[in-house]
Amino acid sequence: MTDRPRTSWLIPALLGSAAALGASALYAVSRAREAERRTPPIGDFITVDGVRLHYVERGQGEALVLIHGNGTMIQDFLSSGIVEDLAQRFRVILIDRPGYGYSDRPRGVWTPRAHATLFQKALQHLGVTQAVVLGHSWGALVAVALALQAPHLVHSLVLASGYYYPTLRADVVLASPSAIPILGDLLRHTVSPMVGRALLPAMIKGMFAPAAIPERFDREFPTDMMLRPLQLRASAEDAAMMTPVTVELQRHYRDLDLPVAVVVGGADQIADVGRQSQRLHDELPNSTLIVVPGMGHMIHHLAPARVIEAVELASKQSRAAAA
Numbered sequence: 001m002t003d004r005p006r007t008s009w010l011i012p013a014l015l016g017s018a019a020a021l022g023a024s025a026l027y028a029v030s031r032a033r034e035a036e037r038r039t040p041p042i043g044d045f046i047t048v049d050g051v052r053l054h055y056v057e058r059g060q061g062e063a064l065v066l067i068h069g070n071g072t073m074i075q076d077f078l079s080s081g082i083v084e085d086l087a088q089r090f091r092v093i094l095i096d097r098p099g100y101g102y103s104d105r106p107r108g109v110w111t112p113r114a115h116a117t118l119f120q121k122a123l124q125h126l127g128v129t130q131a132v133v134l135g136h137s138w139g140a141l142v143a144v145a146l147a148l149q150a151p152h153l154v155h156s157l158v159l160a161s162g163y164y165y166p167t168l169r170a171d172v173v174l175a176s177p178s179a180i181p182i183l184g185d186l187l188r189h190t191v192s193p194m195v196g197r198a199l200l201p202a203m204i205k206g207m208f209a210p211a212a213i214p215e216r217f218d219r220e221f222p223t224d225m226m227l228r229p230l231q232l233r234a235s236a237e238d239a240a241m242m243t244p245v246t247v248e249l250q251r252h253y254r255d256l257d258l259p260v261a262v263v264v265g266g267a268d269q270i271a272d273v274g275r276q277s278q279r280l281h282d283e284l285p286n287s288t289l290i291v292v293p294g295m296g297h298m299i300h301h302l303a304p305a306r307v308i309e310a311v312e313l314a315s316k317q318s319r320a321a322a323a
Contacts, residue, residue, distance in 0.1 A: 031197075035224035041102045043074065043094075048121045054102035055095040055122070059087030062315060063128045065119070066094045069137025069161075070242075071226055071235045073101035076136075079220040080300040085308055090132070090315075095122060097139070099234025101225065110237060111245050112138075116145035120153060132315050134158035134307075136300060137271070138238050141245060148252055155322070156259040156314035160307060161297045163271040164253070164280045166246045196227045208296045210267050217301055253283050259317035260287040261310035265295030265302060288313060 043056035056074055064086060068076045074094045077083050086092050097115060099105030108114070119142065123131065133154045135143025140162030147154040200223060204213060225231065262284075264277040271277070273291065281289040290310055292303040300307045 031224065032228040035222065035228060039075075039222040039225050045102075046122055046125055048118055048125065051098060051106060051118060052104045053095055053098070053118070053122055055093060055126075057094075057126075058083055058092045059090055061090050063123075063131035064090035064092050064311065064315075065123065065128075065131050065133045066092065067115075067119070067133065067135040067139035067142050068094075068097060068100070069135075069139045070238045071100075071231075072221075073097075073225060073231075075101075075221050075225075077300065079217050080298075080304055081216065082300050082304045082307055085304070086311060090311075093123070093126065093128070093131075095119065097142070097234070099230055099237075101231075105230060105234050109241075110234075111241060112141035112145040112249065113149065113245075115142040116149050119146055120150045123153065129153070130155050132156050132158065132311060132318065134160065134311060135162065136160040137162060137297065138242065140164070141242075141249060144249060144253070144256070147256055147258060148249075151258065154258065156261075156318035157256070158261045158263065158307070158310045158314050159277075159280070160263050160310070161265065161268055161271055161299050162262070162276060162280070163242060164246060164276050165250055166243045167272070167275060168243075196232065200226065206269060208298050208302065209269050210294065211265075211296050211302050214301050217298075253280065256284060256286075258286065259314050259321065260284050261290065261314040261317075262287055263290040263299060263303075263307055263310040264292070265297060265299045266291045266293040267295060268297045268299075270297040288317075 041054055043054055046053050046055060054074070056078075066077045066083070068074065073096050077094055083092050083094070096103035098110055098118065130152075131154060133143045133146055133156075135141065135158075137160070140159040141164070143154075143157055143159060144162075144164070147157055204223070208214075226235070262277050262281050264271075264273050266273060277289065277291075281287045288310075290306055292299060292306050295302040
């Protein structure tokens with residue numbers, strides 16, 4: 001009797017793998033479409049340099065631009081409740097960063113400075129000549145870059161739960177495979193959405209820890225939108241970029257000649273308070289540091305009144321400086 005070739009298992013294994021990947025791809029497409037059906041666009045669109053951006057405006061008055069962090073979208077600020085309050089005194093503008101929510105993300109290197117260039121042109125199109133700019137987490141880097149590149153536009157900054165100085169981060173290493181072209185595309189359209197769905201509850205819990213997840217966030221924030229392939233790519237690329245971009249930006253922090261309010265949870269488990277927010281405050285002579293004890297990374301949800309206080313302080317200080 002002739003022995004079967006030792007590689008006889010290979011073809012069935014390859015066929016099985018291909019079938020599994022195909023099923024995963026169909027699952028990813030189905031869940032992405034369902035997420036978008038349940039959460040349609042809530043704002044308007046503007047095209048800047050060929051990039052279609054989704055944005056929302058609320059209220060009238062002095063312009064206030066809110067820039068969300070990694071993995072989230074416009075609804076992050078909306079579900080925190082701060083927009084409702086701030087819109088009573090400000091013209092609040094929220095823009096989905098490229099690749100998040102309903103904004104496009106063409107292939108390219110999306111550094112904070114690239115974001116800032118796009119935002120500057122978008123704000124000009126919207127008739128904004130001066131603004132208070134608030135950035136949360138990764139969005140704080142975009143806010144800083146915008147202030148550095150367009151000092152005539154940004155007259156004060158609010159930096160919430162930011163990451164400003166390079167450190168060793170496990171999330172940078174873990175995000176790298178999904179950020180690689182071709183390999184990352186394969187992962188994001190097959191297994192990554194399923195893995196992400198399993199890990200997402202713990203990740204969100206960690207963003208709020210040690211505080212509990214607010215009921216309003218749990219009810220209103222569309223977590224399924226975070227698991228679409230395009231948004232997974234944006235999140236992976238931003239995470240992989242986080243440490244390298246701070247190496248360049250930190251050389252320019254002392255050029256920030258404007259009022260800066262730094263607000264952070266004292267128990268933030270995502271961005272170390274001492275290494276990040278406290279260090280930045282020490283470096284910026286025209287800054288105010290607000291530390292909220294016992295609160296985590298999502299400070300605008302956990303201590304909305306203190307974030308609103310930081311915005312009003314930054315606005316007041318910029319008006320005083322201009323007088």
